[in-house]
Structures are given as C-alpha cells and as structure tokens.
Amino acid sequence: MGESLGLSVWTQDEAGPFQTIPYAGHTWRPAGEPKRQAHEYVRNGTAKLLSLFHPSTGQVRVKGVTRCPNAVLHPWLKQELSAIVDELPAPPENLDPDINRTLWERWCAALDHPPSLPDDLPSLRMLLICDNLKGHKTPSLVNWLTQHGIMPLYTPLGGSWLNMTESIQRILKRRALAGQHPTKPDEIIAWLEAVAAAWNRNPTPFEWGGKRAVRRARSRQRRHALGASGAYTRRPVQRPRHTIIEKWKCTCQVTH
Secondary structure, eight states, rough: OOOGGOEEEEEEEEEEESSOOOOOOOOOOTOOOOOOOOOOOOOOOOEEEEEETTTTTTTTEEEEEEEEOOHHHHHHHHHHHHHHHSOOOOOOTTTTHHHHHHHTTTTTTOSOOOOOOSSSSSOOEEEEEEEEOOOOOHHHHHHHHTTTEEEEEEEOTOOOOGGGGGHHHHHHHHHHHTOOOOOOOHHHHHHHHHHHHHHHOOOOOOOOSSHHHHHHHHHOOOOOOOOSSOEEEEEEOOOOOHHHHHHHHHHHHHOO
C-alpha cells in the first residue's frame, strides 16, 4: 500500500557469505566438453553483498564487503538512504502535526514492538522493509531513520519471504557466480557489483505475488454455476439433508 499512498517503499538485506569455491552452473562450452572445476580449493575468505531494492522500479543499490558489522552496514545505509530521500518529491508544506503523527502511527499498528516516535516528527516519506536482526534495531540507527522521514518495518522470524530483496539477491548471485571459480573475495565483490550495474540499465519491477497470492486470487474468482440460467454463487449451495438420504436409498435399491 505504501507506493499507492505516495510513499517510497524500499527493502534491505545482506546476502552471503559467498565462499571462494567452485559454483555450479551453465557455461558457454561446446557440447561434450564441460568446464572442469578443481575438486580442491583454498579457503581465502568470504564476501557479502549489502543491498537496497526498490520493487516498484526494480532499481537495486549494492556494495560488496568482506565483513558486515554495524560499523560497516550503518554508514552505508545512511549514505544510500540520504541520496534516495534527496531524490524524492518535496514533502507537503504546512502539514498539521497531528495528521503527520497519525500517518506515522498507522504503520505502527499491530506491531509487537513499535518504535518510539519523537515529539517532533518530520514528514513520512519512505518505508524501509528489513530483517528482524538486532543490528537493524540499534537505537541510533532507528532514530536517524525517523529523523529523515523513514519508517522501518521488520519482517518476523521465519518471514524472510516477505522481503523482496531476497529475490533480487538470488538473481544477482546466480548471474555473477554460476559456473565460476573465484579465488579471492575481491573477485566475488567485483562480479556481484558488475551484475547489479548491468541489471540497473534495464531493471524489472517486482510485484507482490507468489503461490499464496495466486491461491487467494483463484479463490476470489471461483464461481459455482446454477442450472436454468446464467446465475452463479461464490460458494456451493448446500443441499437439504433429506434429499441426500433419499438419493442414497435409491442408489442402494438399484444396486441390489
């Protein structure tokens, strides 16, 4: 609902760690002459991918790192989110403070641990979907987000499928590492960032869907036709019990 209400909705996640090992995948080799990977490899560190994703446009912002503590993640998030907020349309002027607080609080409804909102709230401009990790809930980071008009929303434990960044990271990993054998973390970082840059030249917007959404849509569209006209019902018409019993008796008599 965020985009339809004029808010910019972004999702955030960290992918990895990616090891310096041979990765399975397809290669441009002649038929019958597959690329052979060494069965031994040297553990030479790992790489991770910091990601920010805008589903409605398909744009992704990434940075490859070898480690991802808060001292690395938070400065990158603040830098990228500041650039994103600066590109957004200007907020409405002279917005009533009570209405502005209501706009913030509506996104806190039904949250188990809603963030504490300061008395002086800026205009709400962005929703940020991220995992339910302790590093994402650091008070200094949450306060910085609210001061810049960003409302953080956390997916529950076991609910990573609610974060669309998981999907774009899977695409980038497959395109960058399938069939490759990196020997250094710097190679993994360079390949992942290059694939993300190529993706942004012709991005594909994402929409909320999947198997659950398909089942719900199919349930809404399911119709039960009625005889003698073109009428239908959304649920089957239950037969009277005595009619079912009589039909069963007739079936038994015919069988005997």
